[in-house]
Amino acid sequence: MDKLDKELRRMSKIEPSKGFISASKNRLMQQIALHQNETWFRSVLRRLGAIQISADFIAQARARLMYRIAASPQPIKVSLRGMALFLSYTKKAVASTMIMLIAVTSTLFFVEGSTVVEASDDSYLEIISGSASVKHPDLIIWEDVNNLIEVQAGDLIKTEEGSEVVIHFFDDTEIRLGENTEFLISQLAVSPTFGRQAIIEVFLHKGSAWVQTLNVEDGYAGLTFKTRDAVMKALNGTFNVVTDVTEPTSVYVLNNKVSITSLTPETMQAVKTLKLTANQKANVRMVSGKPVITTDTLTQQDRSTPWFQSNLNRDHEHLTMLREKGIERLAQIAGTLPGQMLYPIKQTKERLKLALSSDSDMAVQIEIANSRLNEALVLFEAGDQQKGREALMAYQSIARQIADAKVTKEVARRIIIPHQKTLTAELPNDINTGLVKETLHQTAEILANNPVELEKIRLNNSVQRLQDVTTLVAEGEMDAAKERLVSHQLAVSDALETTQAIEDEELKKEVLQEVIELKQEELTLLNSLTDTLGPETDQGNGLAAMVESASAAAEEDLESTMAVARPLIPELQETEELVAELSAEEIKMAELIDKIYIYNSREGQQNQIARLLKNELENTDSIDYLIDVRNHLRGRAYDYLNLRILQLQRKVEFRKHKATEQKIERSKKLREN
Structure with a gap:
């Protein structure tokens, strides 16, 4: 034993x-x-x-x-x-x-097509280097981690100097923590829709955390990442977060998209929200006592740091491991394949199950549909394109039968989400996944219950196609990227006409806001692709010209939608982001305030203000400028700078008084002469 x-x-x-x-x-x-x-x-x-x-x-x-x-x-x-x-x-x-x-x-x-049971559904922490400790919610003392330890909701994790750890969640999400980091797992639950997805909520008190999450939309799953002044939400993306008690939160997005919401540090109330896409970074700064998000483009200098390089390599290793397991898992659950000697027996078994099931029971049809798609993926992996396409056609035929029965959204998800998860996390790019993804997009549209839901699905599918194009361009797969872009352009959406037909004003506003948000995201992805593609990247296949044309069409479509929405939503902003951009002067002011609040003590803040007045501020003698700086401060820093302003005002008054006396003296001398 x-x-x-x-x-x-x-x-x-x-x-x-x-x-x-x-x-x-x-x-x-x-x-x-x-x-x-x-x-x-x-x-x-x-x-x-x-x-x-x-x-x-x-x-x-x-x-x-x-x-x-x-x-x-x-x-x-x-x-x-x-x-x-x-x-x-x-x-x-x-x-x-x-x-x-x-x-x-x-x-x-x-036995045929039996469910493969995973070895473990636990989430655990692994030491990469150095040391770390964990405090469980039901214990008072900290537990030192030697190599591996299982983690759960409520666990507080602390890393030491020079340490690095990785948290493996059961849904294939990984979060890697750097040195001197304090990190809390607030919530960890299984999605009710699909057991291989998770509902995760974490809180970074200080330090750095690299996140790679690989979930798909199922109505429940997702990652919520909190700091003292911001909340980030992601479903399928890669991003890095850095924060400290005295420093604002910084977010760097490397793949797909992440939404960020600024919070007031005192009350943790949401202020503004915007969506970041790949190759964007954001900082949460305090301006006039309110948190404001400033955005910029991720630079090569950001990517070249050791922390970024090591985590990008580990992301690649993680995906490679998942894909090796994914192909093996698919082969097991697919069972007998079309063309094999025993496949007719498998079909007979399915017909018997259908005959014995009731018309209202969709479980058997969903099982058969999933079996066809699993077969298609294995056939594509084996290089049998013809039989793979036939299996896809059979899958879609069953999906239409399920749609005719007017199934609920939860039932419809059961024949889409497991395969989307597989395509997101497990299959390598050399398998013909583009055709499978397109089939899943079409199936989601077939299963839509009403025109409004159909248009939302179409727009969401359009965004996913563009995300695929972005990924393929980054990997140098230009021909595959062009194929996905053609699929995007061929997709037709009547979202504006469908929305205008809605009679309920409140529902129309809600739908319009969702449509505008998706169209803005679509335009952002196209603009990012336009910036990425150039003569040396295009390779003569016309991809850059296609992206430019699609971007112009998307911009025109967005403007038409905004024109319809403005009378209904007066507060709607026409900018792509949902927050106002800061001017260069405001950014400089925010950086100045951040430098002052590096120190918590009265003496530290006073000395810092004196140094800044002496070394960095060009307008030291400008009272209006100092008043503006003072109005951005609070507490002891406000009082100290206000005292300096009063001193300057007295100096100015003294100089004016001195100048007036000199004028009077000169006038007297002139009269005497």
Whole structure:
């Protein structure tokens, strides 16, 4: 038992429980006991191919086969001894053949396409370098982490100087913490829609955290990342967050999109929200006592830091590992494939299930639809494009039947979300996933319950296509990017006409705001692609010209939608972002205020203000400028700078008084002369 425990603990990313160890030991001993009598029968079954065989099934089938052979009656002795022996052996052969047929058929009916159970659904922390400690919510003391430790909601994590750790969440999300970081896991739950997705909420007190999340929209899943002055939300994206008690929050987005909301540090109330896309960064600054988000483009200098480079490499390694597991997992759950000898038996099993199910039960149809799409992915991975396309057509045909039954949104998600998750996190780019993604987009549109929902889905699909184009361009796959952009341009949306037909004013406002937000995101992605593509990137395939044309069309479409929305939503801003941009002077002012509040003590703030007045401020003698700076301060810093302003005002008054006296003296001298 101890030896088995040690061997299991040596395996990476696993912290086995006592129950798991005990069950593994029992199963191992059972396998050893059966091995010497089952080897020949197991090898026969495995030669059939495309079968998942359990140990219990092999034992039962073997026992039944040997029983039938042993129970066969002895041949009747007749004068023709050779014929009797022939009949005897023939009967044994027939019995053996029947048992084999029963075994194969039973295997296909009860094992084919079985669900693959994951080894562990736990989330755990792993030390990359240095040391860290964890404080569980039900304990008072901190627990030092040597290598691995399971984490849960309520755990507070602290890293030391020169340390780095990674938190592996059960939904494939990874968060890597840098040195001198304090980090809280506030919430960790399973999405009600799909068990391989998570609802995660975390809080970064100080330090740095690199996030790679790989979920898809299911109505529940997502990552909420909080600091003292900002909230970031992401579904599928990569970003880095840096914050401290005395420093504003900085966010760097490297992949897809992240929404950021500024908060008042005292009350944690939301102020403004905007969406950041790939290659953007943002800072939350205090201006006139209010948090304001300033944005900029991610520079090569930002990307070249050791922290960025190491995490970009680890992101690639993480995706590679997921994709290796994903292909193996797909092959297991797909089972027998079209064109294989036993595939008709699989189809017969599905027809029997359909015949025995009620018309209102969509579970069987959803299971069959998912089976067809799994087959398509495995066939594409094997290079069989023709059979892969046929499986996709069968999948979409079943989806139309489900749509005709007017299913609920939750039912519809069950035939889309698992595959979107697979495509997001697990499959490599050399598989023909573009066709599968397009099929999923079309299926989502087929399952829409009303015209408004249909237009929202179309716009969201359009944004996802452009995100794929951005990813493919970054990877140098220009031909595949062009193909996805053509799919984007061919998609037709009647969102404006559909929205105008809504009679309920409040609903119309809500829908218009969602439509505008999606169109703004679409235009942002196209503008980013326009900036990225150039003569050296285009490679002569016309992609840059196509992006430029699509960008112009999207801008015109957005302006038409804004024109309709303005009378209904007067407060609607025409800018792409939802916050006003700061001028250069305001940014300089915000940086000055941040420097003053580096110090918490009265003496520290006074000395810092004196240094800034002496070294950095060009307008030291400008009272109006200093009054403006003072109005951005509070507390002791406000009082000290106000005292300096009063001193300057007295100096100015004294100079004026001195100048007046000099004028009077000169006038007297002139009159006397």
